[in-house]
Amino acid sequence: MALDVGKFIKAPEYDIKIITHRDVFQASACEEDRFGDECQEMSALIVLDAAEMKRMGIQDRANVRLTSNWGSVVVRARASPREEQKGMGFMVNSPWVNTLVSDETTDGIPAFKDIEAKITISKNGITGIQELLLL
Amino acid sequence: MEMTEPITWTCTGCALLCEDIQVHIKDNKVEKVEHACLKGKARVYGCKHTAISTVDQAEVDINSAISQAAEILEKAKNPLLYGWSNSTSEAQVAGIELAQTLGACIDSTSSFCQGITINEIMNGSIPSCTLEEVREKADVVIYWGADPMSSHPRHLSKYSYFPRGELRQRGYEEDRTAICIDVTQSRTAKICKAMFFSIPPGGDAEFMRALMDGLAGRVPKLSYDFDVKRILELAAVLKKAEFGVIFAGLGLVYSIKEEFDLILEFMSTLNRFSNFSLIPMAGHFNMRGFNHNLHEKTGFIHRVRFTKNGPVSGVEYSVVEQLKHGADAVLVVGSDPLASLPLSIARRLKDIPLILVDPCANLTTRVADVTIPCGASGIEVGGTAVRLDGKKMDISPIVQGDGLSDEMVVRRIMEEVS
Amino acid sequence: MAFAVALLSRTKQYTECPPLMEEDKYQDSRQKLKNILKPMEGAEETGLIIHEELCSGCGNCVVACPVNVANDPHGSGRGFGPTNEKVIFRVENGIVKAANIKECRRFGKDRILCRACIDPCPTEAIEFV
Numbered sequence: 001m002a003l004d005v006g007k008f009i010k011a012p013e014y015d016i017k018i019i020t021h022r023d024v025f026q027a028s029a030c031e032e033d034r035f036g037d038e039c040q041e042m043s044a045l046i047v048l049d050a051a052e053m054k055r056m057g058i059q060d061r062a063n064v065r066l067t068s069n070w071g072s073v074v075v076r077a078r079a080s081p082r083e084e085q086k087g088m089g090f091m092v093n094s095p096w097v098n099t100l101v102s103d104e105t106t107d108g109i110p111a112f113k114d115i116e117a118k119i120t121i122s123k124n125g126i127t128g129i130q131e132l133l134l135l
Numbered sequence: 136m137e138m139t140e141p142i143t144w145t146c147t148g149c150a151l152l153c154e155d156i157q158v159h160i161k162d163n164k165v166e167k168v169e170h171a172c173l174k175g176k177a178r179v180y181g182c183k184h185t186a187i188s189t190v191d192q193a194e195v196d197i198n199s200a201i202s203q204a205a206e207i208l209e210k211a212k213n214p215l216l217y218g219w220s221n222s223t224s225e226a227q228v229a230g231i232e233l234a235q236t237l238g239a240c241i242d243s244t245s246s247f248c249q250g251i252t253i254n255e256i257m258n259g260s261i262p263s264c265t266l267e268e269v270r271e272k273a274d275v276v277i278y279w280g281a282d283p284m285s286s287h288p289r290h291l292s293k294y295s296y297f298p299r300g301e302l303r304q305r306g307y308e309e310d311r312t313a314i315c316i317d318v319t320q321s322r323t324a325k326i327c328k329a330m331f332f333s334i335p336p337g338g339d340a341e342f343m344r345a346l347m348d349g350l351a352g353r354v355p356k357l358s359y360d361f362d363v364k365r366i367l368e369l370a371a372v373l374k375k376a377e378f379g380v381i382f383a384g385l386g387l388v389y390s391i392k393e394e395f396d397l398i399l400e401f402m403s404t405l406n407r408f409s410n411f412s413l414i415p416m417a418g419h420f421n422m423r424g425f426n427h428n429l430h431e432k433t434g435f436i437h438r439v440r441f442t443k444n445g446p447v448s449g450v451e452y453s454v455v456e457q458l459k460h461g462a463d464a465v466l467v468v469g470s471d472p473l474a475s476l477p478l479s480i481a482r483r484l485k486d487i488p489l490i491l492v493d494p495c496a497n498l499t500t501r502v503a504d505v506t507i508p509c510g511a512s513g514i515e516v517g518g519t520a521v522r523l524d525g526k527k528m529d530i531s532p533i534v535q536g537d538g539l540s541d542e543m544v545v546r547r548i549m550e551e552v553s
Numbered sequence: 554m555a556f557a558v559a560l561l562s563r564t565k566q567y568t569e570c571p572p573l574m575e576e577d578k579y580q581d582s583r584q585k586l587k588n589i590l591k592p593m594e595g596a597e598e599t600g601l602i603i604h605e606e607l608c609s610g611c612g613n614c615v616v617a618c619p620v621n622v623a624n625d626p627h628g629s630g631r632g633f634g635p636t637n638e639k640v641i642f643r644v645e646n647g648i649v650k651a652a653n654i655k656e657c658r659r660f661g662k663d664r665i666l667c668r669a670c671i672d673p674c675p676t677e678a679i680e681f682v
């Protein structure tokens with residue numbers, strides 16, 4: 001049987017710490033239509049330091065898979081217009097990033113703003129809102 | 136086009152509850168809204184997909200949905216009533232009564248948000264003030280782990296930085312200093328320019344201790360790279376403040392929640408040298424109202440269980456713990472837990488009987504066993520709410536709805552269970 | 554040259570140059586000029602451009618503009634929505650609208666290089682060209 005070498009060459013994975021925040025444009029779009037394209041476009045998004053992206057070989061607007069111990073989603077990567085702290089990614093509060101948050105709490109407050117995950121380039125399409133429900 | 140006389144409205148888009156909005160109505164529809172930000176505009180125009188009454192995802196009349204909800208809750212041994220931050224105080228009070236009737240747990244989104252801060256303010260451990268005082272008097276404002284430009288868009292323009300106040304007549308550039316402490320240069324940080332202090336994630340506690348050292352005239356020490364001179368300069372600015380305010384965001388609260396007493400210590404140290412208040416950046420329009428209303432009834436602000444011996448409170452009654460292990464039926468009012476809670480926790484909602492009361496279809500309605508639509512608070516339904524600084528505000532409806540209010544839905548369920 | 558000055562001061566539009574618009578041999582120049590002038594499209598006489606898609610309706614410019622403050626001291630000056638029609642900025646349907654532009658401090662004979670609406674904008678939605 002011929003060995004499919006490509007199958008074993010995985011795109012490199014990098015550790016990343018995700019910080020969540022709010023955004024008025026996304027909040028307004030999702031208030032209007034939670035299932036709309038605009039809400040998804042502004043939510044399924046991770047912003048990274050441009051130099052870091054280069055180092056990781058991730059192009060602006062490329063799809064990336066984010067995986068934590070609790071879940072995995074494909075979102076779009078965008079370069080931050082300013083310099084960001086290294087090893088960090090920023091995501092707007094949304095069901096997409098919430099798939100990555102741990103269920104372990106001692107005080108009833110999940111670690112929404114301190115998410116350890118791995119990031120890797122993905123050939124898959126962005127996880128749709130309907131798919132999130134099936135996860 | 137004939138001009139309509141506008142109605143003055145209090146916006147329920149966020150807990151700033153801006154009371155100066157002008158809404159033009161024609162044929163019971165919103166035609167134009169003035170002075171509201173984009174978020175408020177989205178709120179006033181409402182959602183595109185409204186909820187419909189369903190049982191097992193099939194459309195039914197609202198009475199059947201209410202009866203089914205009552206049956207589920209009555210059968211449950213350990214029901215949880217959750218949400219409430221997007222409801223008027225009147226609906227919240229009805230919810231608390233229903234929890235009492237059922238012997239249920241009741242909790243709100245404040246459980247994993249600003250509840251911890253609001254609790255300390257309500258018991259007097261942290262000094263606070265009103266937004267009007269901020270506008271009239273504040274000369275130093277700190278946005279700590281908070282980005283109001285993204286979460287409460289009119290915060291700076293209406294109260295905390297730009298307006299002229301009684302004691303701040305010369306405008307923001309001369310009369311006020313805005314400071315931002317955060318992990319990234321947020322939109323708010325941008326406005327604070329050189330007074331933006333960039334700290335590493337989780338670095339808040341250390342920064343706070345360093346600032347206390349600076350205030351007390353000691354040389355601050357930090358484990359991460361930070362120019363100590365800037366901390367000393369900041370301490371000097373804080374010392375000179377006549378009326379200072381800290382707006383505590385979730386960035387700060389989450390970062391130091393394990394040693395929350397540090398905020399108390401920081402505030403008392405700060406107030407040995409200066410005059411500072413703290414205001415929590417509650418998000419949903421009536422998050423704080425739930426805390427006040429529950430406190431009035433039970434002495435606790437959230438995470439309550441009604442037992443035979445009266446109400447008890449504890450982390451085990453929090454929405455997160457109850458969803459992980461505990462609740463065997465859930466009533467959600469005005470929230471979308473499948474979207475806003477960690478999926479690792481919210482997933483369990485698919486396995487237990489779930490009732491949702493909401494004006495809009497959302498992620499949770501897609502898995503709910505029973506959905507009951509209600510009028511949107513502040514749009515079709517009036518009442519009262521508590522602003523993020525604790526001030527009680529009147530909310531009047533602007534259009535006539537044809538459905539029940541969330542308060543009425545809860546009361547109808549109550550009639551059927553008792 | 555007079556036409557070029559009029560173009561830049563926005564008293565004339567490039568579309569008002571008949572040969573440029575009609576003759577095919579000017580097609581390239583027409584496109585070039587269009588690109589050069591692009592940032593000025595939609596600009597008021599003072600050069601004010603509002604990028605509506607970037608505006609969050611926060612009202613910072615409404616409250617910070619000295620003309621708003623002077624003409625509506627108890628409304629915009631105090632952080633509220635404008636209470637009269639004499640202001641430059643007001644927020645409608647969640648987005649800022651400009652009027653009475655001639656009152657702008659960048660305009661007229663005692664003009665100053667005011668930035669009181671540009672700097673407070675969190676999203677760089679206001680620009681002068």
Ligand code: SF4
Nearest residue numbers: 146148149153175289
């Ligand atoms: S800041 Fe909040 S309350 Fe004020 S208009 Fe915007 S959404 Fe409404």
Ligand code: SF4
Nearest residue numbers: 618657658667669670
């Ligand atoms: S430049 Fe100054 S006067 Fe002109 S609109 Fe902006 S803030 Fe107002």
Ligand code: SF4
Nearest residue numbers: 608609611612614674
């Ligand atoms: S300051 Fe900028 S974002 Fe805010 S209302 Fe004015 S133009 Fe819009």
